[in-house]
Amino acid sequence: MRVLHYWRAMMGIVGxxxxxxxxxxxxxxxxxxxxxxxxxVFAAGFRAALGIAISPPYETYILYEVYITPGLLGMILLxxxxxxxxxxxxxxxxxxxxxxxxxxxxxxxxxxxxLIAGTAVGVLQSYAFLGxxxxxxxxxxxxxxxxxxxxxxxxGMMLGALGLLLSxxxxxxxxxxxVMNFVIFPLFFMSxxxxxxxxxxxxxxxxxxxxxxNPFSQAVELxxxxxxxxxxxxxxxxxASAFLLFMSAAIVGYNPSKGMMVKKGGxxx
Amino acid sequence: MQKIFLxxxxxxxxxxxAANAETVFVTLEKDNAxxxxxxxxxxxxxxxxxxQRPRGIAVSxxxxxxxxxxxxxxxxxxxxxxxxxxIGNLPSGExxxxxxxxxxxxxxxxxxxxxxxxxxxxIAAKKAVQxxxxxxxxxxxAVSPDNKWVISAxxxxxxxxxxxxxxxxxxxxxxxDPRPRAANFTAxxxxxxxxxxxxxxxxxxxxxxxxxxxxIKLQVQAVNDELIQPVGVVIDKDRHYxxxxxxxxxxxxVINAQNYHxxxxxxxxxxxxxxxxxxDQKRLYTTNGVSNDISIxxxxxxxxxxxxxxGRYPWGVAVKP
Numbered sequence: 001m002r003v004l005h006y007w008r009a010m011m012g013i014v015g016x017x018x019x020x021x022x023x024x025x026x027x028x029x030x031x032x033x034x035x036x037x038x039x040x041v042f043a044a045g046f047r048a049a050l051g052i053a054i055s056p057p058y059e060t061y062i063l064y065e066v067y068i069t070p071g072l073l074g075m076i077l078l079x080x081x082x083x084x085x086x087x088x089x090x091x092x093x094x095x096x097x098x099x100x101x102x103x104x105x106x107x108x109x110x111x112x113x114x115l116i117a118g119t120a121v122g123v124l125q126s127y128a129f130l131g132x133x134x135x136x137x138x139x140x141x142x143x144x145x146x147x148x149x150x151x152x153x154x155x156g157m158m159l160g161a162l163g164l165l166l167s168x169x170x171x172x173x174x175x176x177x178x179v180m181n182f183v184i185f186p187l188f189f190m191s192x193x194x195x196x197x198x199x200x201x202x203x204x205x206x207x208x209x210x211x212x213x214n215p216f217s218q219a220v221e222l223x224x225x226x227x228x229x230x231x232x233x234x235x236x237x238x239x240a241s242a243f244l245l246f247m248s249a250a251i252v253g254y255n256p257s258k259g260m261m262v263k264k265g266g267x268x269x
Numbered sequence: 270m271q272k273i274f275l276x277x278x279x280x281x282x283x284x285x286x287a288a289n290a291e292t293v294f295v296t297l298e299k300d301n302a303x304x305x306x307x308x309x310x311x312x313x314x315x316x317x318x319x320x321q322r323p324r325g326i327a328v329s330x331x332x333x334x335x336x337x338x339x340x341x342x343x344x345x346x347x348x349x350x351x352x353x354x355x356i357g358n359l360p361s362g363e364x365x366x367x368x369x370x371x372x373x374x375x376x377x378x379x380x381x382x383x384x385x386x387x388x389x390x391x392i393a394a395k396k397a398v399q400x401x402x403x404x405x406x407x408x409x410x411a412v413s414p415d416n417k418w419v420i421s422a423x424x425x426x427x428x429x430x431x432x433x434x435x436x437x438x439x440x441x442x443x444x445x446d447p448r449p450r451a452a453n454f455t456a457x458x459x460x461x462x463x464x465x466x467x468x469x470x471x472x473x474x475x476x477x478x479x480x481x482x483x484x485i486k487l488q489v490q491a492v493n494d495e496l497i498q499p500v501g502v503v504i505d506k507d508r509h510y511x512x513x514x515x516x517x518x519x520x521x522x523v524i525n526a527q528n529y530h531x532x533x534x535x536x537x538x539x540x541x542x543x544x545x546x547x548x549d550q551k552r553l554y555t556t557n558g559v560s561n562d563i564s565i566x567x568x569x570x571x572x573x574x575x576x577x578x579x580g581r582y583p584w585g586v587a588v589k590p
Contacts, residue, residue, distance in 0.1 A: 044491070059311070060564055060576040061519070061536045 010113040017117030035072035057228040070224035071193025084118030085163030119156035151226035155219040161246035168253030191217040215242035296323035299581035325367040326585040330374035338365040380407040409451040415458040422449035456506040464499035501544040514541040537564035548590040556583040
């Protein structure tokens, strides 16, 4: 019976999140519009921007659109991770988190379920984006679209865990926007999403080092290699470690007796 | 599921292709060498010194010999295609750049840019048998597969000269767009395709009437028109597609040879000049002079699969089955 309880709770949380996503058509469209604007407008201006070096996993010259696509998948998962955490803050304010937290199951399980729910939404968005990119002639090998699934799930979980961790620090919805700007933009711009490492190195050694150890870079590279049917071990280890770190910190952060809310004197949902 | 089957089929097909692979030879203008490439493995096998400033290259009909125009040696070298040792020289005249071989493999037609003439060489006798005066700066040269016509394109006169192979005389001149660089016949000899480097155009002519039937303007979104300088042109044997190397535009144009529409521009390395088909015409090889590599294009999908560094200034390319 116990397993059934777990299952029912997880399905409830995932179902709620997916339903919420599907019913909010504007959210689905807006989640796609952001990367598509980057793809159609930003990338169009830099078509030949990568110069002559060919870096793995690519074996030939590529247009900038092709380079930026895995980075935009990362962007989808990053925003989605942050957004589902945002909904945690909202849930806390509205009181629905109280309902969730009184559920007689361990907190880590509830948080993980929440994470899986958010990731499922992010993966759906990613595939929708890849579908549009395919029509725009950005086409990876067919098997790449299968390989990419575990990569998207892990990256989605890692970024979602980061979001959870951040949301444990935030008491009110209004505070979140600032953190988004302080977290999302540095993560995204100081990464290999927009430019390869060798290109960053040309301009600044510090930026290069930051980008290299940015977990978002590693996540993007994991997706990039998977999309071309290749396995990037370093990126996998890095992303998985980042996930475990963020997740453990988030679980501690959400502990009412030890967590961040106590320190801040909040109610803790 | 079907897609998985399809892609595993593709993988199997790839292995089969690897089993009967060809060898690709690339002249390296600056390294004074030729690069030997295994395209199935996507690997450079070795580089062999050949002579000063090698440019045009071709494999003999029987596949046993390779001809290389070593421009600064003023000769065309004959190499054994297995050992790559020099086994002879052909008297090409000064500064040979490109040449064409008659369909029976007996005669070679060489452009002599500085002398404004075409030298006809008897390959077996290793003798120049005729010199034909053409326009200023002849470069592109082609023999029709039915062995009726030799076309010489003179870059400065902006003309295609139609030379009757029986008499060795020019019977017709066609004025074309500025700086014609390369020309090639369709397999049925019915059409001649030629590129104009300065105008960024490809012209298609009817061999019987010697009239231009179509002028195709090449244009790439977000690439300056001045960079669109078409050079090499090849047409597949069924005349489904023609492929044009676009020089500093770094692209190969895929042109539907039935309706003359450009269907795609494929991104390759920098300053792409010459092209060669694999024997089964499933792949196309390009030489990219500035980025020092060749690109391999899969023609069933019209996708560039790999670009491979070969050496400095790759110029000509030839394939041995």
